[in-house]
Amino acid sequence: MTMPYSPSRAVYEGNDAATRFPFSFRVWDASQLVVMLTSPDGTTTEASGWTADIGTSGGEIVCLHDAAPLPAGWKLAITRDMPFTQEVNLVSASRFDPQVIEDALDQAAAERQQTLEMMRRAVILPATSNESPQDVVQDIYASRDATAASAILSESAAEESARQASRAETEADRAASEADRARAEANRSKAEASRAENAAGVAADDARAAIASELARAASEADRARAEADRAQNLSNIGPAAADKLGMVRIGKGIAVTADGVISVTPVDVASSEKAGTVKPGRSMAIGADGTLNVSYWDAFPPFVPIPVWGVTFGGSDGRRAIMPGETEAREGWILCDGGEDGNGGTMPNLDGRVLLGKSLLTKEGQTGGSATHSHTVTASVNATTITVAQMPSHGHGYTAPSSPGGDLGAYDDRTAVVSIYGSTTGGNGGSGSHTHGIIASTATADSYMPYCVGIFVMKVQ
Known part of the structure; x- marks a missing residue:
């Protein structure tokens, strides 16, 4: 691709x-x-x-x-x-x-x-330039400082020119006063008046020339001040710095620059729901030496939620307080779920050998039940069964009986008759009646558990 x-x-x-x-x-x-x-x-x-x-x-x-x-x-x-x-x-x-x-x-x-x-967001110099970016930045800073200093000097020069013009005007006023005094003296002496008038005229001409010269110099200084101001304005047209161009940077709220150019930061107040500020780590939180915000998950875990923990041991005030994996001190707020006291006047749920079951209309919170083993009893009978002669083993029953020589057992003379004894066998025997067999059986005791893995339940109570 x-x-x-x-x-x-x-x-x-x-x-x-x-x-x-x-x-x-x-x-x-x-x-x-x-x-x-x-x-x-x-x-x-x-x-x-x-x-x-x-x-x-x-x-x-x-x-x-x-x-x-x-x-x-x-x-x-x-x-x-x-x-x-x-x-x-x-x-x-x-x-x-x-x-x-x-x-x-x-x-x-x-x-x-x-x-x-x-x-594309950096200052790029022409390929023919011998300056470095640092030189350009220093030139901008130097131009800014020179412009500010020149403006201050121009303003001072203009003020001095104005003061000199004011002094020249005062001198002219004083010369005019002297001329008036000279004219008064001229009333006393025409020659003296003529001389004083000539002197006053010369002084007035000198004063007017001085005023014109100072005004011209003041105008020149004002023009130079305006030029420096225009140059400063052109620099200010650079505008504020942005992510994609170089420019002026304004000092924001909470930041100040000292007389020697050091930037200082005013401490930020603690944040609230109405304003931004410094945020203090709360319970279960800490800030490391490198500024990382760390959260203690055991402290941050909500209370009254039984959980199985692998590798937990116990100690503390009553031997039932959890020592979490990787720790050495018992956490008094984490207690074994064994039905014992919770340290707050209540009892812990007893989860020894048990699993949790959700509450229903037939069960309430804390109720226990069930069994680890079970057995079965079986009671039954077989149907009536008739055994036929063909199903019985072949057998007979022997017996003996007397008989006469002629085969007739009629009257005989016990003195003269000859009697013989012979054997015989009866016919088939049995009534072919039905019978039943009763059955009663019990199974061995069996586990009631599904496949499981044993853990240790603990719960945070504070």
């Missing part, structure tokens, strides 16, 4: 509603993005807590400002932050995966696009 040009930057104005901000340039990981926020007073900081959904040709970020949409007057900028590294190692005489090579070329193109976007 080719890598078309993209501006590597997306800028948005806050509108008190938007929280999702798309971008149309490709990155491969959220770490290759930078999100910057600029406040209405021109202060720019890097945003935090944002998340990114990245696709093959762009994506979007989700960013909240103080847990709310970006306010009006704020700006948000998304730019690339490629690592400028090359991690593809192509070994000679081996097979090259085209996708690996194409990804490496695409990332290199993205780095160049990122550099181009940044260069």
